[in-house]
Amino acid sequence: MQREMIERAKALLADGTVNRVIGWKAGEFDYDITPAVFTTAEELDAGFLYNDLCAANLSKYLIKESRKEGKILAFLKPCDTYSFSQLLKEHRIWRDHVYVIGVPCEGKVDVDTVKSKGITGICSMRCDGETVRVETLYGEESIKKDEAMADRCLNCKSKKHVVYDELMGEEGDVLDSHRFDMVEKLENMTPDERFAFWRGELSRCIRCNACRNVCPACTCEKCVFDNDASGIAQKAAVDSFEENMFHIIRAFHVAGRCTDCGECSRVCPQNIPLHLLNRKFIKDIDELYGEYQAGADPDTKPPLNTFTQEDAEPSVIYERGGNK
Amino acid sequence: MQVNNSEFKPKIVAFCCNWCSYAGADLAGTNRLNYPADVKIIRVPCSCRVNPMFILRAFQRGADGVILCGCHPGDCHYTTGNYYTRRRMTLLFSMLDYLGIEKERTRVEWVSAAEGAKFAATMNDFVETVTKLGENKRLEDLRCKEK
Numbered sequence: 237m238q239r240e241m242i243e244r245a246k247a248l249l250a251d252g253t254v255n256r257v258i259g260w261k262a263g264e265f266d267y268d269i270t271p272a273v274f275t276t277a278e279e280l281d282a283g284f285l286y287n288d289l290c291a292a293n294l295s296k297y298l299i300k301e302s303r304k305e306g307k308i309l310a311f312l313k314p315c316d317t318y319s320f321s322q323l324l325k326e327h328r329i330w331r332d333h334v335y336v337i338g339v340p341c342e343g344k345v346d347v348d349t350v351k352s353k354g355i356t357g358i359c360s361m362r363c364d365g366e367t368v369r370v371e372t373l374y375g376e377e378s379i380k381k382d383e384a385m386a387d388r389c390l391n392c393k394s395k396k397h398v399v400y401d402e403l404m405g406e407e408g409d410v411l412d413s414h415r416f417d418m419v420e421k422l423e424n425m426t427p428d429e430r431f432a433f434w435r436g437e438l439s440r441c442i443r444c445n446a447c448r449n450v451c452p453a454c455t456c457e458k459c460v461f462d463n464d465a466s467g468i469a470q471k472a473a474v475d476s477f478e479e480n481m482f483h484i485i486r487a488f489h490v491a492g493r494c495t496d497c498g499e500c501s502r503v504c505p506q507n508i509p510l511h512l513l514n515r516k517f518i519k520d521i522d523e524l525y526g527e528y529q530a531g532a533d534p535d536t537k538p539p540l541n542t543f544t545q546e547d548a549e550p551s552v553i554y555e556r557g558g559n560k
Numbered sequence: 561m562q563v564n565n566s567e568f569k570p571k572i573v574a575f576c577c578n579w580c581s582y583a584g585a586d587l588a589g590t591n592r593l594n595y596p597a598d599v600k601i602i603r604v605p606c607s608c609r610v611n612p613m614f615i616l617r618a619f620q621r622g623a624d625g626v627i628l629c630g631c632h633p634g635d636c637h638y639t640t641g642n643y644y645t646r647r648r649m650t651l652l653f654s655m656l657d658y659l660g661i662e663k664e665r666t667r668v669e670w671v672s673a674a675e676g677a678k679f680a681a682t683m684n685d686f687v688e689t690v691t692k693l694g695e696n697k698r699l700e701d702l703r704c705k706e707k
Binding site: 422423427428429430431432433434435460474475477478480481484485487488491513516517520521524525539540543545547548549550551552553554 | 613616633640643644647651653656658659660703
């Protein structure tokens with residue numbers, strides 16, 4: 237697939253359709269592959285990568301990239317196309333400055349998941365069909381790919397590309413995922429258990445803002461968390477209130493626009509399952525205001541920008557669920 | 561320190577929309593209806609003006625309960641404001657509940673300008689609920705606590 241993508245990118249560069257390409261290149265280690273822009277065929281040959289470790293969602297970069305001269309070629313995975321489509325809907329990307337090639341995705345290997353299975357001292361990683369071979373300081377190990385994938389890929393919502401100019405590989409389908417299982421599990425806990433769970437997770441937050449910076453839905457030029465007068469800008473959270481507030485507001489600001497791409501959890505250096513906050517909003521919206529998948533359809537109205545006269549009253553939350 | 565609930569006086573912040581609920585509170589006053597003085601009313605142009613951050617900030621600054629009052633759905637002075645409030649606050653309160661923060665501390669009520677009695681009754685009921693819950697511990701900011 238990688239070879240094919242490079243050839244296609246070179247052809248599009250050569251005939252002048254695009255003047256640069258956004259894709260992935262190797263980082264310091266095999267597993268920290270980073271997004272990169274390539275402008276020549278030589279650069280593509282030297283650095284372009286596409287494998288089961290290329291997890292980054294490239295759609296957010298296109299906001300700035302699409303404002304530059306000429307067209308850019310973007311390789312987007314199915315879940316990236318949802319973010320891309322959502323950004324188009326919000327008029328954040330100049331569509332005629334982007335040439336989208338949809339590329340298939342079989343789920344991405346997540347290094348933190350591998351580490352959590354007890355494999356440490358990782359030197360290099362290679363995905364070989366259904367097995368991931370990991371070379372560590374202590375010898376070679378292998379792990380099944382299913383066990384090396386993060387929650388977002390294990391519960392993949394869709395293999396379908398919602399926007400593209402050209403597609404590589406087969407057209408996929410929307411999948412029946414079990415992505416709300418963990419949210420349900422939390423909902424069925426008692427408030428005390430839930431409080432303890434979230435305190436344990438959120439108290440690790442170091443306010444690095446990576447979740448905000450990577451999120452394709454967080455695209456405000458000026459963020460509420462960068463407001464110096466707010467007293468919460470550019471600093472670590474100092475108490476539980478600030479931790480809670482940051483995460484509630486972060487998730488709330490993308491409610492109804494979050495496509496559930498899972499980037500927030502992927503980039504979190506503290507491995508906080510942030511996607512569970514976003515999924516809670518998605519689940520509530522689905523249950524209360526009808527099924528809604530952000531990014532899936534350019535014509536639907538975002539659930540928080542619309543209403544019906546018959547909407548549930550806020551008191552509905554006092555009645556829902558057993559333990560709540 | 562053990563808080564003695566019989567002496568505990570909760571601080572309640574009530575966001576009231578200018579057109580209905582604030583007038584409703586006024587009516588409750590002119591009708592000599594009793595409701596606890598622990599309710600601090602903040603007048604907002606429309607219930608829709610209330611940003612989720614306002615609710616959280618109120619808790620941060622020491623509120624034990626936050627209630628949001630607006631015109632009845634369909635009666636908004638700005639036609640549709642409270643419909644947006646309804647969706648927003650449902651999601652926000654559900655999220656607070658999801659994080660394990662007592663959902664009884666937050667409430668939305670629709671109070672029209674003619675419903676002074678409903679305003680007083682709502683506030684009495686809400687204060688009673690929050691008094692039972694006790695001090696807000698789960699969403700407090702120790703730096704903002706009174707010494």
